[in-house]
Amino acid sequence: MADNIKSIKKREVKPGMYIRGYGKGTFHDPQVEVGKFVESYDDIAKYLPADTDQVEILTDKFLDISEVSFRKVKVSASQSAKALAEAMPAAHKVHDEAMGYAKKLFSDLQSGKEIELEDAVPIVDNIIENVSANKSASLTLSFLKRYDEYTYTHCINVNLFSVLLGKDMGLDREQLQHLGVAALFHDVGKGRVPSEVLNKPGKLTAEEFDIMKGHPLLGLKVLRSVDGLSKDILRGVVEHHERFNGTGYPRQLEGNGIHPYGRMIAIADVYDALTSVRVYKKAMTAAKALTLMYKWKGTDFDPVYLDRFVRVIGIYPPGSFVQLDDERYALVLETNENAPLKPMVKILLDKRRKPILHECIDLSTYDLNGEGLKVLCQPDPENLGINMKMLADFLA
Numbered sequence: 001m002a003d004n005i006k007s008i009k010k011r012e013v014k015p016g017m018y019i020r021g022y023g024k025g026t027f028h029d030p031q032v033e034v035g036k037f038v039e040s041y042d043d044i045a046k047y048l049p050a051d052t053d054q055v056e057i058l059t060d061k062f063l064d065i066s067e068v069s070f071r072k073v074k075v076s077a078s079q080s081a082k083a084l085a086e087a088m089p090a091a092h093k094v095h096d097e098a099m100g101y102a103k104k105l106f107s108d109l110q111s112g113k114e115i116e117l118e119d120a121v122p123i124v125d126n127i128i129e130n131v132s133a134n135k136s137a138s139l140t141l142s143f144l145k146r147y148d149e150y151t152y153t154h155c156i157n158v159n160l161f162s163v164l165l166g167k168d169m170g171l172d173r174e175q176l177q178h179l180g181v182a183a184l185f186h187d188v189g190k191g192r193v194p195s196e197v198l199n200k201p202g203k204l205t206a207e208e209f210d211i212m213k214g215h216p217l218l219g220l221k222v223l224r225s226v227d228g229l230s231k232d233i234l235r236g237v238v239e240h241h242e243r244f245n246g247t248g249y250p251r252q253l254e255g256n257g258i259h260p261y262g263r264m265i266a267i268a269d270v271y272d273a274l275t276s277v278r279v280y281k282k283a284m285t286a287a288k289a290l291t292l293m294y295k296w297k298g299t300d301f302d303p304v305y306l307d308r309f310v311r312v313i314g315i316y317p318p319g320s321f322v323q324l325d326d327e328r329y330a331l332v333l334e335t336n337e338n339a340p341l342k343p344m345v346k347i348l349l350d351k352r353r354k355p356i357l358h359e360c361i362d363l364s365t366y367d368l369n370g371e372g373l374k375v376l377c378q379p380d381p382e383n384l385g386i387n388m389k390m391l392a393d394f395l396a
């Protein structure tokens, strides 16, 4: 059997996999070719007969069984808090290095200096390693660092979210690195957009918007001369504003005609833009941003990728601020992938917003007199007089 073909049980088939065929190749169970990408659980029933057991999947460009069959050993909320606190210094270091790189990248772009791929690769590699070591620490930082300059945090966050999604989709290390580089460079074309258009505080005119829409192709122009950039990376950059239903730009590509990197970066880009503070708008909470993005599922965004993104990032991502139904306020430590509405949290404030004992709770298992504790809402911390810096201090 070729390296990229794996034989698995039907019950192990998950959305995100590519079914090559089914059947054992015997008289009673002949082999049948399928050649379909599984987008949802409904597709599994559609493509595979009820009585089949053996399924062949292609693993090279799609989700591999090893990516989904491995279940993390459950840890308690206090263990999770301890692991997070221990991982934060390394995550800070990687984030600070990435910020330094992003600042240099944009100043080089403005002064017309050449971009060097070898400067970007270690930054992307460190982010991939950091995400693998402790996903929650990287995500927490991406939320708590929202008070920093948007231009730089945006390219780092888009990189982080894209890598998390790509990892979950089963990309190998080299593909992850290419996706990460494309995400880091996705908006370099903006360095060539006239600053009066780029930095205009108000609404853009139709003409100005057309100029702004030129940035993916301007990015391609800048990056074409960079040695060592693969075609996949360039496509990831130039296609990050294409939309799944063909209404994006610059080429109005559609569906799977858009490079997977472009489809992934599109989700990461919009999510970060919505959840960030800008001069002209407040940050949207993570839950609100996802609700909005779900309305664009299948129109703007690849539906399979969007589902996976929500699973990976979580409805209440690490680093986000929530209020529980007993009115206490808490910071999310870790998401429970099997119970996305019930993350692990660290209690910070009582209902009068007075600091209280920092109890760590796993909402998926917490039970008080038969009553579970739930997330009531995800308030905007700024509305309660709490800024991101204060939240970061709570974790320290």
Ligand SMILES: [Fe+2]
Pocket: 186, 187, 215, 240, 241
């Ligand atoms: Fe863009």
